[in-house]
Amino acid sequence: MNWNHLQRDFERYLKLERSLAAHSIDAYLHDVGLLHRFAEKELGKQQPSAVSYDDLRSFVEELNHLGMSPHSQARIISGIKAFYHFLLYEKVMDTDPTQLLEAPKLGRKLPDTLDYHEIVTLLEAIDHSTPEGQRNRAILEVLYGSGLRVTELVELKLSNIYADVGFLRVVGKGDKERLVPIGSDALKYLRIYLEEVRVHGKIARGHENYVFLNRRGKHLSRVMIFTIIKQLAIKAGIKKNISPHTFRHSFATHLLEGGADLRVVQELLGHESITTTEIYTHMDRDYLRQVMKEFHPRS
Template sequence: MNWDTAIQQFKNYIRLERSLSANSIEAYIHDIVKLKQFTEMSNWQVMPLDISSAHLQDFLEYVNELGMTSHSQARILSGIKAFYKYLMYEDLIDKDPTALIEGPKLGRKLPDTLSFNEIEQLFNAIDHSTPEGQRNRAMLEVLYSSGLRVSELIDLRLTNIYEDIGFLRIIGKGDKERLVPVGRDALKYLKIYIEEVRVHLNIADGHENYAFLNRRGKKLTRVMIFTIIKNLAKAIGMTKSISPHTFRHSFATHLIEGGADLRAVQEMLGHESITTTEIYTHLDRDYLKQVIQEFHPRS
């Protein structure tokens, strides 16, 4: 079996039988294509069913030498492991070459956050006199109010905004749905944008239901969201490197600092595991440490 056939069959499997999202499928396939390309660069002339642990170790060393982060390397290895588990499942191989291969050690990086004052400064830097400014205010209010991923923000549909009960229906990773509360300020700016700005756009075919649109009436791209946020940070002289995900981190941290239940935050963020959410408790612990140092007689 050649690479193209194996990759196509694996793609069909994860799409039809495992029902993965389009983004997840693309990521898996991208990882396997990297391995295929490495075999070609190395002139191994080896097919997927003939790959050995030694081949994979060489590939991972090459990936490491490229300077990829530990998380990127771990993700690539995860994709390749899934591919070979599939080949085992289909009885196409009798030994999994990835079985004894360990991924890189992952350190848990604390996420960057913004203070509430910094978020207010960013919001105040928006030019509300322009249609784009009104859209950007609504967009960033929703991002911070509901802790959405950037992909969830750009894919938000009008029909998934339940203004009457103050919730958004979000399609997250793996096409999993969740209901997320949205704050009053976010709803206010969202309503202004939809009723006073969006209605005047010439909306492109197929984009009628997307909430946030560009001047040409098409849904926004991830790059555009990043650019909007970077420009606002520059306008107020912020030295932190921020992105749409910084708003998500700040949303979670501010909730937990305020005493929110970890399980509730997990549900709102759409995290599979509670341990993923626990990373946001770091500021809360820092605050408790500060209290001890300032007020305890034995500190």
């Protein structure tokens, strides 16, 4: 079977059997599409089953030649591995040419965080006299108070707020649901926004259940959340390169610095593997080292 036919089958498999989100499926198909074009144009191979390990090595060398970062190369290789695992699963192939294919070694980059003083400085930079300001305060409080991903925030529904017990139901990666506690301050500003601002604005048809809306009454985009935070950082005089994810990183780091159990933080963040959460323990160790240096008489 040719590339196009198998890529359509792969798409159905990702959607129906693995229940992946649309953006994840698009990423996988993009990665396979890169190999497809390389195999046909450079190698003259019209079928995925004709691609060998040496062909894949040539493809990776081409990615490197194009100047792709190690992280981008690793993601593409991961997508291609998933595609060939699918072909094995469907018995289209008997052997996996990606079995020995290695991704570039990646250093674990510690994410940027804000200390609590910087969080407060950002919040105080918001103009609370405007409806947008009240909304933005609620947005930042929820990001920091619950550690949500930006997609989880913009997709948050009114029906998923359980204010009486202090929990949010969020849909994370792979459409997996989890319950996340919401802090008292975040809940306070969320209530102010909902009861004093949102009820007075127009709401576009089909967007009635979304929590955070723009001036046209439609739910906010991810890009808009980035823009709000970038503009606030400039206003507050914070020089760090921050994004919505910075609040999630800060949420996790501050919990660990306060003594929270790593497994609890993993559950709150919705990480499938604890190794993803463990990156924050490195930050915690830096904090402990700093405290030791500052306060121990023999340091």
